[in-house]
Amino acid sequence: MQILQSAFGVLALIAIAFAFSEQRRAVSWRHAAIGLLVTFLVAVLLLKVPPVRAAFGAVNGAVDAISAATRAGTSLVYGYLGGGALPFEAKDPGATFVLAFQALPIVLIMSVLTTLLFYWRILPPVVRGFSFALQRTMGVGGAVGLSTAANIFVGMVEAPLFIKPYLARLSRGELFVVMTGGMAGIAGTVLVIYVTIVGPLIPDAAAHFVIASVIGAPAAILISRIMVPDSAGAHTEGELDDPEPVAASSMDAVVRGTMSGLELLLSITAMLIVFVALAHLANAILGLFPNVAGEPVTLQRALGIVMAPVCWLMGIPWSQAVTAGGLMGIKTVLNEFIAYVELAKLPADALDPRSRLIMLYALCGFANFGSLGIMIGGLATMCPERRDEVVSLGFKSIVSGTLATCLMGAMVGVLS
Numbered sequence: 001m002q003i004l005q006s007a008f009g010v011l012a013l014i015a016i017a018f019a020f021s022e023q024r025r026a027v028s029w030r031h032a033a034i035g036l037l038v039t040f041l042v043a044v045l046l047l048k049v050p051p052v053r054a055a056f057g058a059v060n061g062a063v064d065a066i067s068a069a070t071r072a073g074t075s076l077v078y079g080y081l082g083g084g085a086l087p088f089e090a091k092d093p094g095a096t097f098v099l100a101f102q103a104l105p106i107v108l109i110m111s112v113l114t115t116l117l118f119y120w121r122i123l124p125p126v127v128r129g130f131s132f133a134l135q136r137t138m139g140v141g142g143a144v145g146l147s148t149a150a151n152i153f154v155g156m157v158e159a160p161l162f163i164k165p166y167l168a169r170l171s172r173g174e175l176f177v178v179m180t181g182g183m184a185g186i187a188g189t190v191l192v193i194y195v196t197i198v199g200p201l202i203p204d205a206a207a208h209f210v211i212a213s214v215i216g217a218p219a220a221i222l223i224s225r226i227m228v229p230d231s232a233g234a235h236t237e238g239e240l241d242d243p244e245p246v247a248a249s250s251m252d253a254v255v256r257g258t259m260s261g262l263e264l265l266l267s268i269t270a271m272l273i274v275f276v277a278l279a280h281l282a283n284a285i286l287g288l289f290p291n292v293a294g295e296p297v298t299l300q301r302a303l304g305i306v307m308a309p310v311c312w313l314m315g316i317p318w319s320q321a322v323t324a325g326g327l328m329g330i331k332t333v334l335n336e337f338i339a340y341v342e343l344a345k346l347p348a349d350a351l352d353p354r355s356r357l358i359m360l361y362a363l364c365g366f367a368n369f370g371s372l373g374i375m376i377g378g379l380a381t382m383c384p385e386r387r388d389e390v391v392s393l394g395f396k397s398i399v400s401g402t403l404a405t406c407l408m409g410a411m412v413g414v415l416s
Contacts (some may be wrong), residue, residue, distance in 0.1 A: 006413030079322020111261025156182025183401025303329020315413025
């Protein structure tokens with residue numbers, strides 16, 4: 001029954017996207033059907049075909065190596081706070097984990113590795129391969145396919161840099177695909193952090209995060225084409241030039257990657273402190289109201305009630321839907337980082353293993369209000385003449401990004 005529930009959810013989520021559509025009569029149901037089929041087949045291929053699943057499972061080894069390398073650096077600089085040997089006997093092993101000194105510095109290493117792989121021309125061909133596949137299967141233009149494929153590896157601002165010369169020529173629908181692609185995925189620089197947080201709860205978490213990033217590309221195109229259909233067709237089918245070099249040498253790539261990672265690290269740390277504090281203040285204010293159903297009113301409970309039906313559509317039992325809905329609300333209002341932290345803190349019986357896996361996919365995206373500000377600022381800088389249009393599509397991109405990740409969660413529910 002849960003599989004049927006998730007299957008119904010897939011159709012219901014597409015119906016919700018249709019309800020938000022700007023031009024319902026312009027929606028191409030042929031393209032939508034192809035997009036749904038491609039997204040589902042990719043999910044089946046990555047999740048159910050043993051050799052492919054095993055290949056992605058090997059990602060866990062790479063993640064462990066990166067985590068160990070990071071821990072070597074942090075233990076040197078921060079000692080036992082960074083994961084080094086304790087100078088005393090720990091009564092509670094879990095209390096020795098310090099997020100700021102052990103998990104967050106992984107951003108620095110991932111930023112450097114990503115920059116190096118781009119400088120060594122290893123990642124660009126991989127991105128182009130995904131772009132070609134999206135063009136052939138989903139029928140999107142070259143620039144749109146390239147940006148959406150790049151979102152598998154980089155963030156919502158870095159991906160459009162690949163097609164900066166083409167941004168001014170994109171149609172409204174194509175621009176929305178680019179924005180949704182950014183909202184429906186996460187950057188490789190933060191992937192390892194999320195694996196570190198939820199890895200102890202979900203087997204092969206690293207593989208699932210990578211799979212979610214890949215599935216997110218066709219899911220984003222599917223949802224965005226329904227919400228903002230483009231009857232004018234693609235305008236960027238031509239050959240795309242290689243992006244500008246990211247560095248002048250390998251050492252320059254290391255330095256640039258470190259500086260970019262430092263900015264991201266400080267940003268994540270600051271936002272984490274601020275948003276957790278704001279959530280605490282909001283709960284303190286809500287605590288002034290009388291209890292409801294014998295429990296105090298909190299931000300998590302309120303958001304959980306609003307998002308619970310969406311979580312049920314993904315295949316989560318109703319008894320767990322409010323808890324899962326709270327995570328979705330935190331992810332949308334605050335960010336996915338805090339949502340994953342809250343997921344890791346849940347009691348063991350709050351969500352069953354299947355529900356935890358569904359939520360891993362549903363939370364795997366940047367669709368939140370903070371990210372919207374970052375996206376608007378980045379795209380407006382790259383293409384100032386489209387700023388008003390980017391702003392007008394902003395809220396829709398949060399909705400579309402959320403629907404895309406929820407669609408992934410529902411498909412995982414069908415296949416689990």
